[in-house]
Amino acid sequence: MMVNSAMRSFEEQWQRRSIGLIGTAGPIQSLQEQAMRRFVNLGLPSARDESWRNTSLRQLAASHFGDALDVPCAPRLEPIEISWLAASDIPTIIMVNGYPQLAWLDRSVLNGVSISTIKDIAKTRPGYLINLLEPLSDLEQRRWLLLNSALFVDGLHLKITAKINTPVLIIHVSSGNARDGVNAPISNYPRVIIESAKNSSATVIEHHVGASQQSVFSNSVSHLDVEDNAKIQHYRIFSTDANTSHIDSLDIRLGRDSHCQQFTMILGGGLVRTNLEAELNQPGAALENYSLLVGRASRHIDCVNIVRHNARNTTSKQTARAVASDESRVIINSKVVVEVGAQHSESQQSCRGLLLSPKAEIDTRPQLEIHTDEVKCAHGATTGRLDPDMLFYMLSRGLDRNTAQSLLVYAFLGDVLTNMSVVGVRSAIENVLIGQLPNSQLLREFQ
Amino acid sequence: MLKISKLSARIGDKSILNGIDLAVNAGEVHAIMGPNGSGKSTLAQVLAGRQEYEVTAGSVSFAGQDLLALSTEDRARAGLFLGFQYPVEIPGVNNVYLLKAALNAKRKAVGESEVDAYEFLTLIKQKMKLMQMSESFLTRGVNEGFSGGEKKRNEILQMLVLEPKLSILDETDSGLDIDALKIVSLGVNSLRSQNRAIILVTHYQRLLDYIVPDYVHVLSGGRILKSGDKSLALELERRGYDWVRESAAA
Ligand SMILES: Nc1ncnc2c1ncn2[C@@H]1O[C@H](COP(=O)(O)OP(=O)(O)OP(=O)(O)O)[C@@H](O)[C@H]1O
Ligand SMILES: [Mg+2]
Secondary structure, three states: OOOOHHHHHHHHHHHHOOOOOOOOOOHHHHHHHHHHHHHHHHOOOOOOOHHHOOOOOHHHHOOOOEEOOOOOOOOOOOHHHHOOOOOOOOOEEEEEOOEEOHHHOOHHHOOOEEEEEHHHHHHHOHHHHHHHHOOOOOOHHHHHHHHHHHHOOOOEEEEEOOEOOOOEEEEEEEEOOEOOEOOOOEEEOOEEEEEEOOOOEEEEEEEEEEEOOOOEEEEEEEEEEEOOOOEEEEEEEEEOOOOEEEEEEEEEEEOOOOEEEEEEEEOOOOEEEEEEEEEEOOOOOEEEEEEEEEEOOOOEEEEEEEEEEOOOOOEEEEEEEEEEOOOOEEEEEEEEEEOOOOOOOEEEEEEEEEEOOOOOEEEEEEEEEEOOOOOEEEEEEEEEEOOHHHHHHHHOOOOOHHHHHHHHHHHHHHHHHOOOOOHHHHHHHHHHHHHOOOOHHHHHOOO | OEEEEEEEEEEOOEEEEEEEEEEEOOOOEEEEEOOOOOOHHHHHHHHHOOOOOEEEEEEEEEOOEEHHHOOHHHHHHOOEEEEOOOOOOEEEEEHHHHHHHHHHHHHHHOOOOOOOHHHHHHHHHHHHHHOOOOOHHHHOEEOOOOOHHHHHHHHHHHHHHHOOOEEEEEOOOOOOOHHHHHHHHHHHHHHOOOOOEEEEEOOOHHHHHHOOOOEEEEEEOOEEEEEEOHHHHHHHHHHOOHHHHHHHHO
16 A cells, blocks of 8 residues: 555545535445545555556645535636536536536526436435445556545436437536645545436536646546436546646446447546446447547546447447647557357447657557457557658648648547537537647638 | 759669759640659659658759749749649548648738638639539548549649649549540640640650640659650650660660
8 A cells, every 4th residue: 555645635535524425324324434445445556557557646646635615716607607618508517626506507498307416316315326336346447436435525416317409518617725725736526427217318518627726636437327228428528727637437337229429538637537437238238439639738648448248239339539749648548348148249449549749659559358259349549640641742732731730630530520419519629629739720710 | 934953862772863854944745754663753742842852962943943942832832733643542631621721822822812712612613513523522531532533633623723833743644534534634734824834744645645745755763864745755655665775875
């Protein structure tokens, strides 16, 4: 076990809030206790842990984190001011440091979604909550779920019961002003549960933004529970500041003939580690995952996907596109496991990286683990620089180098962008994306 | 318009061009023929500014400027156009965007304003009609999934839109069917004028029936071994290249 400042502060946080989620003893409280104990025993991951080989937490380990406030300093945050995805016609829920601000929500715009806090769920449906939190696992990619399970104080629960056409936006704000004072780093533990009931369909966007002068460690967890025949489009978009370290874990469970389209977009942050674990539990379940990872400055991005085909006739498709400039680094590990009994399943993995500077690095590692016959699995990974023939062709037509390069980068990301069917979201993302590429002004014309 | 003097170029340790002399005046059409691997495409690419080739000796002036001192994009803006032997596919970059960007880059270089969207569309549709290309090619990626002949037509379409002073067409005729050869020739001929010049790189005399050259040159071993008028092409068709090499060696 590694004794360090971060671990000490996590334990202190636990001491301060050992009353737990609902404030009384009971199965949830003991689950949280157990989660904390196990996390403390494991300590922070090190380079010896396979999935942390390329990501150092040394800086995080040296920080001492204070508690984050449950409301922001300002009386009320306006969605438009904190998220470029906000729009007047999009129902928006703001979470401040993991605390849902439901009082700010205009519920009249929401039909077919019921919204509550996880605190409420803990009281009304403890069994359901425990079922989602369990089993606690010591596996390295699930370690941060332990910490979140121990330390989350509240969260958001969405139950989608109908087919809804407008997307629902959740803005996760990491807001500074630690309880214990000036300029100390803070940590928060946002948790979101999204249940898509049978036959429902919806689009849910989680946008992580920063509004903090202080450095922030965000340890967020989301669950997507997609029941039979339900459809969900889920986005997690990270555009926090360079002073944010983010470890996000997304658990997806898919029922019979359900369909989930998941987009992971990293456009900000200092260190961003994302975990995705999907369980295709019933025949006909389908998962599409698209990742768009933009490394610039000294950003470090580490993406781990594990997709398990647990039933026959399940399909998964993963498409990851990473661009790295300056001294940034992007790591993509994606693994597909086809379990015994999952015959006639199909999976595709395509990971591609584009290096835009000599000091940038991209590592991609698609893996396959097949325990049954009669499956179709394809995977491919490539990393390279801009194609000199394409570049020369464009220059020979009179385009300047920056424009030519930006067009090529943009084209490279097209495999992800063109699959974003919510037009408003796509154009908002393209706008931000273009701002992160060289010669952004010229490129706007080509949208 | 173009004056090449003693131009030599290499890639890595391999010397490909070994002292090329060639002068092309406004209004002229020159054909360059020669065996495979003789350096025709290399010459075309060196003129267009491909950095991978290192110019080891010689000079090139183009429209009064030192061509070799210009960047690739500035050469294009100054009115030089290369029709590629193997046009590259650029998936995800829209064909019409590229054309528009190219035209605007050129206009900007000569101090003109950007082309109006409607004007541009009218222009491009007219040129596509001439090349008998369906408008569906506009919305596709640059050369993406185009057949060999379609790629060549797309090159000529770009040339027609950009109206270059000097067009260097590297084997634009290979891969074209009989009808397409006529269409492409029509396009090229439409650009012939007193203040433009064209260099055609080709293996086949057939193209020269449609686009009649003023001069024909034989390039071999990175050198121009023989020059003549259009009858030289006919002679080459009959006799091959050996006699040119032999008489040059003698
Ligand atoms: N990038 C390169 N690396 C190594 N050798 C090259 C390169 N480019 C050209 N060469 C060599 O230079 C020589 C001339 O090539 P080039 O393409 O100019 O010939 P060409 O006359 O156009 O032939 P063809 O009629 O077949 O098109 C060839 O031997 C070719 O292999
Ligand atoms: Mg050639």
